[in-house]
Amino acid sequence: MNQTPPPVSDPRFRWLETVSTFMDNQFRLPGTNFRFGLDPILSFIPFAGSAASFAISAGLLLTMMKHGVSRKVVILMLGNLVLDAIVGSIPIIGNIFDFTFKANQRNVNLLKKHYQEGKYTGSGTGIIITVVVVLILLLGFIIYGTWELVSYLVSLF
Numbered sequence: 001m002n003q004t005p006p007p008v009s010d011p012r013f014r015w016l017e018t019v020s021t022f023m024d025n026q027f028r029l030p031g032t033n034f035r036f037g038l039d040p041i042l043s044f045i046p047f048a049g050s051a052a053s054f055a056i057s058a059g060l061l062l063t064m065m066k067h068g069v070s071r072k073v074v075i076l077m078l079g080n081l082v083l084d085a086i087v088g089s090i091p092i093i094g095n096i097f098d099f100t101f102k103a104n105q106r107n108v109n110l111l112k113k114h115y116q117e118g119k120y121t122g123s124g125t126g127i128i129i130t131v132v133v134v135l136i137l138l139l140g141f142i143i144y145g146t147w148e149l150v151s152y153l154v155s156l157f
Contacts, residue, residue, distance in 0.1 A: 017108055019060055023053070024102035040098035043088055047146040054085050054142060057104055058135045064111050065131060073114045077107040078131055082138060089142055091149075 024037040042049035084103035
């Protein structure tokens with residue numbers, strides 16, 4: 001079932017942009033044009049930071065899916081989220097990566113481009129279920145990886 005895409009002034013779309021900006025571009029490093037958000041700050045908190053950041057990003061993705069973006073856009077958005085979660089989980093390298101790779105902003109930009117091109121195809125229940133399962137599996141991978149890392153570090157002492 002096709003629906004009319006929300007215009008840029010739609011409150012749902014503004015909410016997505018606001019949360020995305022808060023996670024990826026809220027703060028500016030004084031004296032530079034370098035912007036960062038809460039996502040890289042959360043990455044400094046082992047496990048809880050990655051899980052919280054992932055949950056917010058997954059919530060954004062599910063909200064975007066709810067408004068019926070095409071499967072191609074969902075797959076691209078999921079790719080951004082997976083890349084951010086996996087690389088962002090690596091100590092030190094992941095922290096640097098989180099400051100530069102802004103998955104939420106990339107996903108909002110994909111959503112804008114999708115609506116501007118007018119290729120609105122509606123949402124499918126099957127793809128939503130698939131993405132939810134993938135997100136749950138990815139969260140499980142993050143939890144398992146963090147547990148193994150902490151166990152290894154504890155065994156060193």
